[in-house]
Amino acid sequence: MLSKNGIPTAEDLKKVMPSEERLARGAVSITECFQNIPCNPCVTSCPQKAITMPDGINDLPRVDHELCNGCGICVSRCPGLAIFIVDKSAGGDTAVVRLPFEFLPLPQAGQYVRGLDRSGAEHGWFKVVRVTSGGAKNKTYTISLEVPKELCMEIRNIGIGGYRDEQ
Amino acid sequence: MKKTEILVIGGGPAGLCAANAASSLGAKVLLCERDGVPGGQLVKQTHKFFGSEKQYAGDRGIQIGQMLLEQTQSDPNIEIYTDTTVLGIYEDGIATAEHDGAHLKIDAERIIVATGAAEKFLPFEGNDLPGVYGAGAVQTLMNVSGVRPAQRVLMVGAGNIGLIVSYQLMQAGVEVAAVIEGAPNIGGYLVHASKIRRLGVPILTQHTVLGAYGDGRVQRARIAQVDSSWQPVPGTEQDIECDAVCLAVGLTPLTELCWQAGCEMAYIRELSGHVPIVNEFLETTCSGIYAAGDVSGIEEASSAMVEGRLAGYSAAASLGHAPEKAAALQRAAQEELLELRSGPAGARILAGIAKVAEKGGRR
Ligand SMILES: Cc1cc2nc3c(=O)[nH]c(=O)nc-3n(C[C@H](O)[C@H](O)[C@H](O)COP(=O)(O)OP(=O)(O)OC[C@H]3O[C@@H](n4cnc5c(N)ncnc54)[C@H](O)[C@@H]3O)c2cc1C
Ligand code: SF4
Numbered sequence: 213m214l215s216k217n218g219i220p221t222a223e224d225l226k227k228v229m230p231s232e233e234r235l236a237r238g239a240v241s242i243t244e245c246f247q248n249i250p251c252n253p254c255v256t257s258c259p260q261k262a263i264t265m266p267d268g269i270n271d272l273p274r275v276d277h278e279l280c281n282g283c284g285i286c287v288s289r290c291p292g293l294a295i296f297i298v299d300k301s302a303g304g305d306t307a308v309v310r311l312p313f314e315f316l317p318l319p320q321a322g323q324y325v326r327g328l329d330r331s332g333a334e335h336g337w338f339k340v341v342r343v344t345s346g347g348a349k350n351k352t353y354t355i356s357l358e359v360p361k362e363l364c365m366e367i368r369n370i371g372i373g374g375y376r377d378e379q
Numbered sequence: 380m381k382k383t384e385i386l387v388i389g390g391g392p393a394g395l396c397a398a399n400a401a402s403s404l405g406a407k408v409l410l411c412e413r414d415g416v417p418g419g420q421l422v423k424q425t426h427k428f429f430g431s432e433k434q435y436a437g438d439r440g441i442q443i444g445q446m447l448l449e450q451t452q453s454d455p456n457i458e459i460y461t462d463t464t465v466l467g468i469y470e471d472g473i474a475t476a477e478h479d480g481a482h483l484k485i486d487a488e489r490i491i492v493a494t495g496a497a498e499k500f501l502p503f504e505g506n507d508l509p510g511v512y513g514a515g516a517v518q519t520l521m522n523v524s525g526v527r528p529a530q531r532v533l534m535v536g537a538g539n540i541g542l543i544v545s546y547q548l549m550q551a552g553v554e555v556a557a558v559i560e561g562a563p564n565i566g567g568y569l570v571h572a573s574k575i576r577r578l579g580v581p582i583l584t585q586h587t588v589l590g591a592y593g594d595g596r597v598q599r600a601r602i603a604q605v606d607s608s609w610q611p612v613p614g615t616e617q618d619i620e621c622d623a624v625c626l627a628v629g630l631t632p633l634t635e636l637c638w639q640a641g642c643e644m645a646y647i648r649e650l651s652g653h654v655p656i657v658n659e660f661l662e663t664t665c666s667g668i669y670a671a672g673d674v675s676g677i678e679e680a681s682s683a684m685v686e687g688r689l690a691g692y693s694a695a696a697s698l699g700h701a702p703e704k705a706a707a708l709q710r711a712a713q714e715e716l717l718e719l720r721s722g723p724a725g726a727r728i729l730a731g732i733a734k735v736a737e738k739g740g741r742r
């Protein structure tokens with residue numbers, strides 16, 4: 213349970229999942245933020261105004277998945293590192309997961325990294341397709357990974373270091 | 380004798396904001412900070428902060444501290460004395476300090492106490508072994524001095540500090556064996572917990588540390604499950620290999636100056652210890668002495684900054700500086716505090732403040 217071990221449950225996640233239809237149309241954000249805390253950079257950073265908190269700063273973030281275009285700005289801005297982008301629009305078996313990363317060394321596009329789930333367990337080696345800087349001030353990078361579609365709702369981190377150039 | 384209109388004691392977020400706010404209304408301010416660099420806790424906070432835009436949310440603590448400090452340093456109304464520890468506040472309103480290795484007397488018309496907090500410690504076998512640290516010391520070593528404090532750490536406490544310092548340890552290349560917490564639930568923000576859990580760090584609630592062992596330094600720690608009355612459950616002991624035990628078991632307000640000045644004090648559990656009783660403008664029961672930030676209840680930098688502003692406006696206005704402008708700014712700060720405290724995390728603080736009010740404060 214989230215409040216005992218830090219791992220969100222399937223039930224928690226169900227509340228923030230975009231529809232399969234929306235996921236198939238392209239990149240969209242998923243806010244894995246389940247506690248009423250005084251925080252709202254997700255709301256103020258989104259250029260599309262896709263994230264709102266009708267009940268004020270302690271509200272949970274609510275994403276209008278129709279307004280969200282998956283740009284990823286909120287991912288590097290969120291202090292909880294709780295926002296991820298998933299894109300299932302490509303044909304075939306692979307999806308792209310974009311996640312926040314604040315460690316050194318930084319992997320490079322084209323390298324292979326270990327994909328970890330919400331408990332830190334490893335699920336194999338996956339290819340980095342893009343590394344984006346959050347800016348000189350923000351300093352949070354986002355890493356886009358190619359993963360099998362069935363793992364796109366599992367992989368939420370990468371193992372630090374030991375990156376490979378070949379799978 | 381050094382003369383000033385307003386003396387601010389402590390250069391953390393509360394003190395810096397108090398100085399900036401008082402000066403913005405035209406008051407002359409002296410800020411004394413016992414460290415070499417003002418910034419308080421912010422100097423060590425490399426993670427991004429919560430809150431709203433008004434409190435610079437999404438920026439890293441260290442950046443917020445630098446920004447506040449630059450504002451203070453460039454303000455001709457504000458003088459900053461670093462390496463200056465205020466030692467006492469006396470009945471005639473004179474404060475004494477150690478400054479440049481000498482004794483300094485400060486004659487201030489108003490005083491804002493913004494001394495922050497001190498870390499709590501935990502009694503257990505071997506807690507005097509080298510390698511048993513407070514979380515604050517670990518952060519200072521890593522983030523201020525650039526020294527790696529250990530190879531593998533057991534973190535005690537899953538409040539925000541324990542969770543955040545665990546994350547920072549991992550960023551510094553230190554392994555975190557586990558984060559243990561006596562309470563049945565994680566006390567810190569769950570997004571911070573998820574962040575270290577997905578790096579593979581186990582978080583064990585209802586666990587305590589029984590002892591730290593080793594030959595002249597920590598080489599292992601023994602932990603065990605606890606029952607609902609925090610008693611270790613026999614048979615659940617396990618040994619964790621580690622070369623450091625880091626304690627993040629809470630902070631308590633650093634109130635010596637308030638006690639010594641004769642402010643009325645009350646023990647308020649929700650505010651994490653004894654706090655000065657203050658009114659809605661953060662004035663203590665000693666006329667002209669204000670308290671803002673963690674010293675009046677352990678909370679957050681976001682609220683410390685707003686409290687600092689409120690105390691700064693109030694002290695300046697009471698000296699006749701722009702009272703009408705001040706009234707509007709005071710109200711805005713009070714509303715900002717209410718908004719920050721409107722959620723479950725703030726409910727505890729509000730409950731504490733209600734108790735302060737019962738004891739004669741009016742905030
Ligand atoms: C690990 C950690 C993570 C945190 N993360 C967050 C976060 O993400 N978001 C958030 O909002 N808050 C966070 N906080 C809390 C936040 O840092 C504090 O609530 C805030 O710094 C309190 O501000 P303050 O000005 O009251 O006290 P402090 O920052 O403690 O500053 C007090 C200052 O007073 C000085 N001082 C004390 N006594 C004297 C004296 N006698 N004479 C002169 N100077 C004196 C001290 O040296 C210090 O510089 C965190 C705290 C820690 C420890
Ligand atoms: S991904 Fe872009 S559009 Fe979508 S919520 Fe985040 S910032 Fe807004």
Ligand code: SF4
Nearest residue numbers: 245251253254290292
């Ligand atoms: S910025 Fe991140 S942690 Fe803060 S409310 Fe939004 S999703 Fe949650």
